[in-house]
Amino acid sequence: xxxxxxxxxxxxxxxxxxxxxxxxxxxxxxxxxxxxxxxxxxxxxxxxxxxxxxxxxxxxxxxxxxxxxxxxxxxxxxxxxxxxxxxxxxxxxxxxxxxxxxxxxxxxxxxxxxxxx
Amino acid sequence: xxxxxxxxxxxxxxxxxxxxxxxxxxxxxxxxxxxxxxxxxxxxxxxxxxxxxxxxxxxxxxxxxxxxxxxxxxxxxxxxxxxxxxxxxxxxxxxxxxxxxxxxxxxxxxxxxx
Numbered sequence: 001x002x003x004x005x006x007x008x009x010x011x012x013x014x015x016x017x018x019x020x021x022x023x024x025x026x027x028x029x030x031x032x033x034x035x036x037x038x039x040x041x042x043x044x045x046x047x048x049x050x051x052x053x054x055x056x057x058x059x060x061x062x063x064x065x066x067x068x069x070x071x072x073x074x075x076x077x078x079x080x081x082x083x084x085x086x087x088x089x090x091x092x093x094x095x096x097x098x099x100x101x102x103x104x105x106x107x108x109x110x111x112x113x114x115x116x117x
Numbered sequence: 118x119x120x121x122x123x124x125x126x127x128x129x130x131x132x133x134x135x136x137x138x139x140x141x142x143x144x145x146x147x148x149x150x151x152x153x154x155x156x157x158x159x160x161x162x163x164x165x166x167x168x169x170x171x172x173x174x175x176x177x178x179x180x181x182x183x184x185x186x187x188x189x190x191x192x193x194x195x196x197x198x199x200x201x202x203x204x205x206x207x208x209x210x211x212x213x214x215x216x217x218x219x220x221x222x223x224x225x226x227x228x229x230x231x
Contacts, residue, residue: 041126043207043225102214
C-alpha cells in the first residue's frame with residue numbers, strides 16, 4: 001500500500017512560470033513532511049520541510065503548502081529556472097516529536113520536473 | 118569539505134557473490150541509513166543506525182547486512198540471498214534520527230548483478 005503518492009510522474013514548465021508539484025498521503029499519523037530534489041547520478045538533497053502544525057513554509061523561491069484535511073501537500077517553485085529540472089521526492093514521517101522521524105520516512109515515487117528555457 | 122562518499126559509483130558482480138558497498142561520512146553525524154531505489158520507485162529503507170555499534174532493520178532488510186564499528190563508516194553487504202540485488206543504492210546520514218535533522222545523501226552506487 002503506497003502511503004505517499006505522487007500521481008503525476010512528470011511536469012514540464014516554461015522558465016519563469018510557477019511549478020506546482022503535488023503529493024498526497026493516506027496515513028493520518030504523518031505529521032512531518034519533506035521535499036528532496038535529485039539530479040541524475042547524484043543523491044537527493046533536502047529542499048524544504050513542514051510540520052503538521054503549519055500550513056505553509058517558505059524558503060526563497062520554494063514554498064510548501066499542507067492541507068491536512070485533504071491529506072495533500074504541494075511544492076511551489078516561483079519563478080522556475082532551468083536548474084530546477086530534477087526529480088522531486090515527497091516524504092512523510094511520524095511522529096514529529098520523538099526519535100525515529102528519519103528512519104520512519106516514507107518516500108513517494110518522485111516527479112520529474114523539466115523547466116524549458 | 119564535509120560530505121558522504123560512496124564507492125564505487127558502478128559495481129558489477131556475478132550472481133551468487135556477496136558484495137560490499139562502502140559509505141563514509143565526515144559530517145560527524147550519529148545516524149546513518151541505506152536506501153535502495155528501483156526505476157520508478159521511491160526510496161526504500163534497508164538498514165539504519167542511530168548510533169555507532171548499533172543498527173536496525175529497515176523495510177527491506179532481507180538479503181542485506183551492515184556493520185557500524187566506526188561513526189564515520191556504514192558498509193552494506195549485499196548477500197547472495199538477496200533475490201533482486203540489481204539497483205541503485207544510496208547511503209545517507211543525519212545529525213540524529215529525528216525531525217528537523219534532514220538526511221544528507223551520497224551520490225549512490227549502481228549495482229548490477231548478472
